[in-house]
Amino acid sequence: MSEILLQVLNLKKYFPVKQGFFIKRTVAEVKAVDDVSFEVMKGKTFALVGESGCGKTTAARTILRLTDPTFGQIFFNGKDLSKLKYKELLPYRKRMQIVFQDPMGSLNPRMTVAQIVTEPMLFHGIVKNRKEAYDRAKTLMQMVGLRPFHLDRYPHQFSGGQRQRIAIARAISIEPDFIVLDEPTSSLDVSVQAQIVNMFLDFQDRFKFSYLFISHNLSLVRFISHTVGIMYLGRIVEMGDTDEIFEEPLHPYSKALLSATPIPDPIVERARKRIILTGGVPSPIKRPDGCFFNPRCPYKMDICEKEYPELRKISENRRVACHLVK
Amino acid sequence: MEAVLSVKNLSTYFYMEEGVVAAVDDVSFDLAPQEVLGIVGETGSGKSVTVKSVMRLIKSPGKIVNGQIIYKGTNILEIPENEMYKIRGKEISMVFQDPMTSLNPLYTIGDQLMETIIQHQSVSKSEAYKRAVEMLQLVQIPEPEKRMRSYPFEFSGGMRQRAVIAIALSCNPSVLIADEPTTALDVTIQAQILDLMRSLQERLKTAMIFITHDLGVIASMAHKIMVMYGGKQVEFGSAEDIFYRPIHPYTNMLLRSVPRIDRKIDRLQSIPGQPPRMIDIPKVCTFLPRCPKRTEKCQTAIPPMEEIEPGHFVRCFNPVRGDE
Numbered sequence: 001m002s003e004i005l006l007q008v009l010n011l012k013k014y015f016p017v018k019q020g021f022f023i024k025r026t027v028a029e030v031k032a033v034d035d036v037s038f039e040v041m042k043g044k045t046f047a048l049v050g051e052s053g054c055g056k057t058t059a060a061r062t063i064l065r066l067t068d069p070t071f072g073q074i075f076f077n078g079k080d081l082s083k084l085k086y087k088e089l090l091p092y093r094k095r096m097q098i099v100f101q102d103p104m105g106s107l108n109p110r111m112t113v114a115q116i117v118t119e120p121m122l123f124h125g126i127v128k129n130r131k132e133a134y135d136r137a138k139t140l141m142q143m144v145g146l147r148p149f150h151l152d153r154y155p156h157q158f159s160g161g162q163r164q165r166i167a168i169a170r171a172i173s174i175e176p177d178f179i180v181l182d183e184p185t186s187s188l189d190v191s192v193q194a195q196i197v198n199m200f201l202d203f204q205d206r207f208k209f210s211y212l213f214i215s216h217n218l219s220l221v222r223f224i225s226h227t228v229g230i231m232y233l234g235r236i237v238e239m240g241d242t243d244e245i246f247e248e249p250l251h252p253y254s255k256a257l258l259s260a261t262p263i264p265d266p267i268v269e270r271a272r273k274r275i276i277l278t279g280g281v282p283s284p285i286k287r288p289d290g291c292f293f294n295p296r297c298p299y300k301m302d303i304c305e306k307e308y309p310e311l312r313k314i315s316e317n318r319r320v321a322c323h324l325v326k
Numbered sequence: 327m328e329a330v331l332s333v334k335n336l337s338t339y340f341y342m343e344e345g346v347v348a349a350v351d352d353v354s355f356d357l358a359p360q361e362v363l364g365i366v367g368e369t370g371s372g373k374s375v376t377v378k379s380v381m382r383l384i385k386s387p388g389k390i391v392n393g394q395i396i397y398k399g400t401n402i403l404e405i406p407e408n409e410m411y412k413i414r415g416k417e418i419s420m421v422f423q424d425p426m427t428s429l430n431p432l433y434t435i436g437d438q439l440m441e442t443i444i445q446h447q448s449v450s451k452s453e454a455y456k457r458a459v460e461m462l463q464l465v466q467i468p469e470p471e472k473r474m475r476s477y478p479f480e481f482s483g484g485m486r487q488r489a490v491i492a493i494a495l496s497c498n499p500s501v502l503i504a505d506e507p508t509t510a511l512d513v514t515i516q517a518q519i520l521d522l523m524r525s526l527q528e529r530l531k532t533a534m535i536f537i538t539h540d541l542g543v544i545a546s547m548a549h550k551i552m553v554m555y556g557g558k559q560v561e562f563g564s565a566e567d568i569f570y571r572p573i574h575p576y577t578n579m580l581l582r583s584v585p586r587i588d589r590k591i592d593r594l595q596s597i598p599g600q601p602p603r604m605i606d607i608p609k610v611c612t613f614l615p616r617c618p619k620r621t622e623k624c625q626t627a628i629p630p631m632e633e634i635e636p637g638h639f640v641r642c643f644n645p646v647r648g649d650e
Binding site: 051052159161162189190191192193194195197198201216218219220222223224243246256257258259260261262263264265266267268269270274276277278280281 | 368369482483484485512513514515516517518520521539540541542543544545546548565566569579580581583584585586587588590591593594595596597598600601
């Protein structure tokens with residue numbers, strides 16, 4: 001049994017919706033993340049999946065304290081980070097990194113690659129001087145499959161895949177324990193995606209990184225993650241061992257999500273029975289009463305309109321929030 | 327069966343300041359009636375430019391430099407622009423990736439549907455209205471009469487794409503071109519749209535060209551598949567040929583580089599290197615720099631499209647054989 005590195009307890013992040021011309025009044029709240037709890041094990045990958053607007057990215061940003069949580073606790077190696085002040089957070093920031101979706105947006109176009117990659121090392125004081133940082137940057141470039149001479153170039157001189165490699169070099173430069181991967185390959189072509197994903201796996205083997213992998217791509221989640229949480233409108237509806245969930249999803253939304261994901265195999269595709277959900281995801285400002293999924297759920301019962309089902313443990317490795325699953 | 331659309335040796339180049347981009351280079355294919363042809367390829371492989379050339383939507387600095395596009399016996403590259411108006415939207419229509427940009431935000435859905443119908447068919451306004459409502463019903467938009475008066479911003483992404491499909495099908499075209507129609511949508515909404523397109527295609531028997539970069543989507547939609555890389559078609563065949571007997575090294579590696587939800591895979595095959603920068607590329611196979619099977623011969627010329635087995639074509643000097 002591996003150890004817990006990160007434990008998130010009852011995390012909530014609400015955004016106010018303001019209205020009014022002179023006096024802005026809070027008229028509603030978007031409950032982007034609403035009572036989410038999960039664990040990331042040392043050296044393992046936990047994935048948060050869901051469609052756009054389900055709160056997966058907000059959850060990740062809140063954990064890193066890029067935005068402050070409305071409620072809840074974030075234990076990193078046993079220490080609660082949720083209320084720490086900026087200065088107190090710094091030693092933990094050193095151990096947590098993030099790779100964003102869009103490498104063009106996350107790399108400063110006016111900095112050379114060397115500046116980008118050495119900045120975290122210099123900021124967190126893990127190198128003595130610029131010279132040492134530069135030397136380490138050279139090694140990092142080789143680790144991510146680039147060449148040392150690339151250090152003197154600017155981000156715009158690279159392709160999307162190469163830029164993502166630079167972002168990865170920056171993230172691993174301070175040897176963190178925990179890395180958030182926020183849709184790191186969704187802007188890349190499939191042939192390049194495979195290179196980057198394989199690199200994440202190699203680094204995990206070598207450095208025992210723990211990943212929080214955020215994605216809407218279920219095929220990729222199955223490949224990369226050990227455990228997974230499926231989110232819908234701010235809450236986790238099913239969570240557990242990745243292979244078990246993909247073999248036998250229990251929540252109707254998980255079933256629909258898997259059924260909606262096309263498989264690159266024409267004979268399998270043609271023979272598949274699909275669950276086609278009706279309608280779209282409801283507005284996060286005005287979520288349905290009872291279970292949030294009930295308006296789209298093919299197995300809806302009376303109770304589903306009245307009560308939100310709690311996320312119950314139904315076996316050693318599985319939690320499901322559904323009235324149907326006992 | 328006689329093809330509805332036949333593209334022969336199509337080349338579309340872009341004349342940029344930095345040099346010439348051969349965005350589409352010597353592409354040929356036939357589209358049979360009632361058939362769904364999938365075009366798959368990565369960013370910049372030329373799939374969109376191919377279909378935009380078919381619609382004659384290429385603007386300067388782009389230019390169709392060579393080839394023929396035969397639609398029902400006529401080379402549509404040779405007809406005057408005002409004749410082309412009658413083909414675009416009526417005979418061949420198109421669904422684009424982003425429904426927010428292909429719909430006009432200032433007009434109601436009903437206006438935009440009726441505009442297309444009135445433009446191409448000699449019907450009265452009330453007749454056009456009736457047809458428009460029918461079209462919205464056909465794409466399963468609830469309360470179609472009410473929705474006729476809605477503006478695009480009042481629709482969700484999936485509904486907008488349904489409306490675009492309704493417009494595209496409103497004149498009962500012989501060929502429907504769908505350029506990444508579900509890429510901007512969430513997966514459950516994508517499943518709805520794909521399901522709708524499949525059932526409409528079977529019902530209306532429209533021939534379809536379906537473009538995507540998603541191998542899963544293409545497997546669920548296409549009868550025949552054309553694989554493009556670096557502006558060239560590298561392989562063409564039935565869906566079974568491409569998925570179960572890929573013979574171009576690129577197709578072969580591409581199929582192994584995608585994970586799938588129904589299987590545990592230990593390692594993805596990755597294709598080394600980067601997609602080509604398309605400016606002034608040498609006259610050799612565009613996959614050459616990344617190809618594990620390249621030989622001396624590859625440095626000398628562009629391989630021709632060759633038929634390896636009936637209906638299965640490949641552009642490669644060293645095709646992958648059997649269980650390689």
